[in-house]
Amino acid sequence: MTEQSTVFLPIFLFDDVRVEPQTFKILKAGSAVPLEPKAFNVLLFLIENRGRLIEKGELLDAIWKETNVTENALTREITKLRKTLGDDPKAAKYIQTVHTRGYRFIAEVEVKNGQAANGNGEKKALVAEERENSSVVAMPAVTASPIADPKVIEPQHGLWRSLSPRALALIGGLSVLFIGAMFLWKISGETKRAETTGVVNSLAVLPFKSLSTGGGEEYLGVEIADALITKLSHSTWLAVRPTTSVMNYADSTKNPVDIGRALKVDYVLSGKIQRPDNHVTVQLVRVHDGASLQTATFDEKFTDIFQLEDSLSIKVLNALLVTLDHEEQMRMRKRFTENPQAYEAFLKAHYFMNKATREDNDKALEYFQQAITLDPKYAMAYAGLADGYHRLERYGVHPAEFVPKSRAALIKALELDETVAYAHSILGRMAYQYDWDFPRADREYKRARQLQPTLVHQWYASYLLALNRVPEAEIEYKKFTDLLPFLPANVAFAQYFYFMRQYDRAVDIVRKKIEMNPSLPALHQMLGLVYEQQGRADEAMAEFQKAIELSQGNYGLGSLGHLHATLGRGSEAQKVLQSLVQQSKRAYVSPYETALVYAGLGQKDKALESLQKAYAERSLSAPSLRFDPRLTDLRKEPSFHDFARSIGLAF
Secondary structure, eight states, X not given: OOOOOOEEEEEEEETTEEEETTTTEEEETXXXXXXXXXXXXXXXXXXXXXXXXXXHHHHHHHHHTTSOOOHHHHHHHHHHHHHHHTOOXXXXXXXXXXXXXXXXXXXXXXEEEEEEEOOOHHHHHHHHHHHHHOSOOOOOOSSSOOOSSOSOOOOOTTHHHHSOHHHHHHHHXXXXXXXXXXXXXXXXXXXXXXXXXXXXXEEEEOOOEEOOXXXXXXXXXXXXXXXXXHHHTTOTTEEEOOHHHHGGXXXXXXXXXXXXXXXXXXXXXXXXXXXXXXXXXEEEEETTTOOEEEEEEXXXXXXXXXXXXXXXXXXXXXXXTOOOOHHHHHHHHOOSOSOHHXXXXXXXXXXXXXXXXXXXXXXXXXXXXXXXXXXTTOHHHHHHHHHHHHGGGGGTOOHHHHHHHHHHHHHHHHHHOTTOHHHHHHHHHHHHHTSOOHHHHHXXXXXXXXXXXXXXXXXXXXXXXXXXXXXXXXXXXXXXHHHOTTOTTOOHHHHHHHHTTOHHHHHHHHHHHHHHOTTOHHXXXXXXXXXXXXXXXHHHHHHHHHHHHHHTTSSSHHHHHHHHHHTTOHHHHHHHHHHHHHHHTTSOOOHHHHHHHHHHHTOHHHHHHHHHHHHHTTOOOHHHHHHOGGGTTGGGSHHHHHHHHHTTOOO
């Protein structure tokens, strides 16, 4: 007799409407009303995200995924929903339209437990019907041993009876590795819940421990984990933490369960590799109870690193009973090169680029070039090269030196493969930050997210802030921070609160990051900026001095000069201006730093002249121009507004 688990599934109630995700039914005033699967999925997404504005692009990405449709398709489904629910768009009770932007579900919703789901035939038929009519893929019911192949499993009652004894023996052999995991999963009932309500499990893949000594293999454990993260992220059933959020644990001796709790994930995958012996051991642990779902040893030949990554990815998906739809399978299997030596060069480049020093960034550029030499058609390597050039900005390199190189690499990447989301996202940043071409930036960011729906990054938030789309920018900053809670060098969210005059929140963020890494100059400069606005001049001065010392003058000088000026220390401010001139002989200094000092001195014409020069040199930040509190008085000048309008930034 087949074992079945019982899970009580939620239903949603508002007014006289009852929405049952487990049966794909809507009842109004007690009577069932017909609704096509796509419209039902739109309604469910709106309900689950009730109260907040859902951009049209987000809805299209969530419901249609990789299918190329226009906004008209979404409008049709919204119209169907309104007709079904009896909602008037001119006096909305349920679905509010935000003109040109998207939709918001505004009704009060009550959530209750529904009937138990036990995998009966009627339920399976409904799930199968939804698979045929929707892009949402249901996870398989646990009624037999798993098959080690991440394909959609059709719930057919006669499947097992139709197999020959030999086939059954083969399937049984493939199942041995994961049988313990399946038993635990049956008990928990998690698969049933995910199948019917769309619950997504979260996973952290920790950097693998390298047991090899010498040979320059320190990058391998980090980059194999990163490759697995990339592959597993293609599943909509898994929320996989990005590499930057787990890098903090590369050398950690903490228990994986403790790390999983810190990262707030359901599962943790850890591993050990010993390349000379071609030996890999991986372990998948469930965080809430520490249960080991999978422990297995794989002997893989590192001459074929692709096989290693594919094998591990499939085994992890099977251990979690995660299935992939066709598009997800294609994305997971896609390789940007078939040359293993080029791929390993790319892995080394990625490893060094994320170490965030000028020396390591230079190494990364060398390895990206090496990968391209080994495979001239390696589009992802060109995108990585463009990113590496961009990062020279933080090390005092003039934009005129690295922007053309980055642009050329991006153009080549997209000539080779237009589907590289990584390249589109960097191109969006370039269009917004250096070209001040906001429509082009919007198109590139949308294309990047169309290609990779899970893509989240702070530069898109910064772009939104530049356009004064403040609520949306805050949402994006929060997404990025939630995704990368342990990224110490990032000050973007703190800067957002600084711009919004929410200084206490900015201080809380920066102090926590300084505890993680007290040697990062950007953090001390940010803390000094907030202290200055809070009237804590002495503390601000100390933080600016720390930033200057830690960065050899690349951070903090202009901020220090502005503070001296506002405190009436004109001679000290003039000394800082001289220091900025001397610093510019060693590294690039944006005229924005000079503008800050002049603004503090009340020399508005010189401040505006410096801002114009910063724009010409492509080192002017649009959000700073709009929101930096140190420019408040300057923004009152008509000449400032004339300048802002001339560069496409209306106030």
